[in-house]
Amino acid sequence: MAQDFCHPNHMYKTELKNFSIEDIASSGQCFRLVPGTKKAEFKLIAYGRVLNISHVGSDYSFSCSKSEFDTIWQRYFDLECDYEIYKNMIIPGDLFLREAIRFGGGIRILNQEPWEVLISFIISQRKSVPAIRTSVERLCKAFGESIDDQSYAFPTAKALDQADEKALSSCGLGYRLPYVKKAALAVVNGDLDLEKASKSKTAKLIETFMKLKGVGIKVASCVALFGFHRLDVLPVDVWMRRVIDTQYGGSFPKEYLKYAGVLQQYMYNYARLNKINGKITLSS
DNA sequence: GACCAGGTATTGC
DNA sequence: GCAATACATGGT
Numbered sequence: 001m002a003q004d005f006c007h008p009n010h011m012y013k014t015e016l017k018n019f020s021i022e023d024i025a026s027s028g029q030c031f032r033l034v035p036g037t038k039k040a041e042f043k044l045i046a047y048g049r050v051l052n053i054s055h056v057g058s059d060y061s062f063s064c065s066k067s068e069f070d071t072i073w074q075r076y077f078d079l080e081c082d083y084e085i086y087k088n089m090i091i092p093g094d095l096f097l098r099e100a101i102r103f104g105g106g107i108r109i110l111n112q113e114p115w116e117v118l119i120s121f122i123i124s125q126r127k128s129v130p131a132i133r134t135s136v137e138r139l140c141k142a143f144g145e146s147i148d149d150q151s152y153a154f155p156t157a158k159a160l161d162q163a164d165e166k167a168l169s170s171c172g173l174g175y176r177l178p179y180v181k182k183a184a185l186a187v188v189n190g191d192l193d194l195e196k197a198s199k200s201k202t203a204k205l206i207e208t209f210m211k212l213k214g215v216g217i218k219v220a221s222c223v224a225l226f227g228f229h230r231l232d233v234l235p236v237d238v239w240m241r242r243v244i245d246t247q248y249g250g251s252f253p254k255e256y257l258k259y260a261g262v263l264q265q266y267m268y269n270y271a272r273l274n275k276i277n278g279k280i281t282l283s284s
Numbered sequence: 285g286a287c288c289a290g291g292t293a294t295t296g297c
Numbered sequence: 298g299c300a301a302t303a304c305a306t307g308g309t
Contacts, residue, residue, distance in 0.1 A: 028290055125291040131307045132290080174305030179292090216292050237290035268290070287309090295302075 012062045012069045018083035020106020021053050021060070027107050027269045028129045029226045031120055031136045032154070047072055047113065048145070048153040078108045078229075086262045091255055096247040097263060100270035107265055109231060114194045115187065116154040117227030118209065121219045122179050129272075131172075138171040157187035179214025186212060202230045225261040234260035239271045246277075 021042050025033045033044045042053045051073065052063035062069055074080065087105065090097050119139075124132045136154075143159045144152035160168075161184040169177055186192035197208050202224055209220040221235035234252055236244065244252055247267075256263045270276070 121290075124289090126289055126304080127291095127306075128289040128308060130289095130309090134307070172306060174307090175292095175303090176305080214292065218291055222290070235290070238288090239290065272290080289306100289308085291304105293303090295300105297298105297300085 010063075010065050012064055012066050014060055014062075014069075015058050016060050016079065017058060018087070018105060019058070019060070019077070019079070019108060020104075021055060023104045023106035023269070024077075024108055024110070026129075026273060027104065027265060028272065029222075029265065030110055030112060031129075031133045032140070034133070043151075045140070045147070045151055045153065046076060046116075048147065050147055050151045076111050078111060081108075083108065083262075086259050089256060089259065089263065091253060094253070096243070096270075097256075097267060100266040103274070104266055104269040107269060109229065109262055109265060110226065111229055112226055113154065114198065114223065114227035115157060118183060118194075118215075118223050119154075119160070119180055121222040121226075122183060122212075122214050123173060123176055124222070125176065125214070125219060135172045139168075139173075142167050142171060157184045160184035161188045176214060179212070182213050183215075198228055202233060205230065206233070231259050231261045232257060234264050237268070239268050240264055242277055243267050243271050 021033070024030065025035065025042055030044075030046075032046060033042055035041070036043050036052065036054075038054075040055055044051045044053060049072070050063075054061045062073060064073065083105075087101055090101065120132065120136050123135050123139075127135065139160075140152040140154055143155035143163055145156075145159075146152055155163075160180060163181075163184075165177075168181070173180055183192070187194065192208070192212070197205055200208065205224050205228060206217070206220045209215050209223050210217065215223075218235050218237055221233045224230040225233040225235060234240075234257075244250060252260060252264070
């Protein structure tokens with residue numbers, strides 16, 4: 001604390017490989033990591049904190065102390081893991097994945113808060129990524145605890161459970177509003193125990209979330225992957241459906257299944273940002 | 285101003 | 298069982 005007082009604007013600098021904040025921000029797994037006012041600057045809100053990030057190439061600066069970085073953000077950005085392992089899994093001849101990794105090789109699978117992931121992905125259904133961001137941000141502003149004058153934490157289950165119906169509906173949730181309400185109630189009344197869920201095996205975990213109204217296999221898979229770091233889980237949305245059908249003959253390569261969640265993220269990102277609908281021709 | 289979006293629940297056969 | 302359909306709203 002003394003150190004914080006003496007250095008209110010502390011910065012932690014480090015070089016990061018296989019890491020790009022731009023790639024992560026656009027990859028559709030996290031909706032509260034957004035570009036700042038200047039180029040190569042980003043603002044993240046997670047774990048009730050604000051983190052400003054800037055970089056020149058692979059030299060990154062984070063608006064926190066080294067100890068905060070080590071205890072929170074290192075894990076959040078999955079920096080303990082060497083992503084070369086995943087990149088080296090490319091099957092020779094899989095030009096699509098190779099191209100996807102060339103395009104967005106700085107992606108990481110974040111360790112986000114399960115509750116935030118659950119609600120964000122309930123909201124995500126039949127919404128575009130920019131529209132999800134808008135809804136989530138409105139939700140935070142309306143019901144989240146204030147961190148500073150323009151930053152709000154993700155609302156707690158209790159806050160959403162008690163949320164005024166009208167105020168909630170002004171967040172653009174549409175028909176998903178009762179789903180959000182019911183998920184909040186489930187956590188508040190103990191029907192859904194996220195701490196306990198984190199200890200169950202992946203199949204059981206997914207099953208647990210699918211009991212919630214408005215949570216099907218895709219949303220439950222996203223929660224397992226992004227909220228519980230189950231890297232073998234493969235969420236299939238409209239983009240991944242197209243990728244699987246047009247690039248892999250209808251089924252995800254079995255060689256990739258162990259880390260399907262990571263590899264699909266490269267694929268999803270590449271397909272969505274390049275609007276790849278049909279089979280594309282890639283040359284070696 | 286259509287068209288589509290990191291789907292799911294419900295209905296109809 | 299499985300295919301078709303409704304669903305709220307915003308971004309492009």
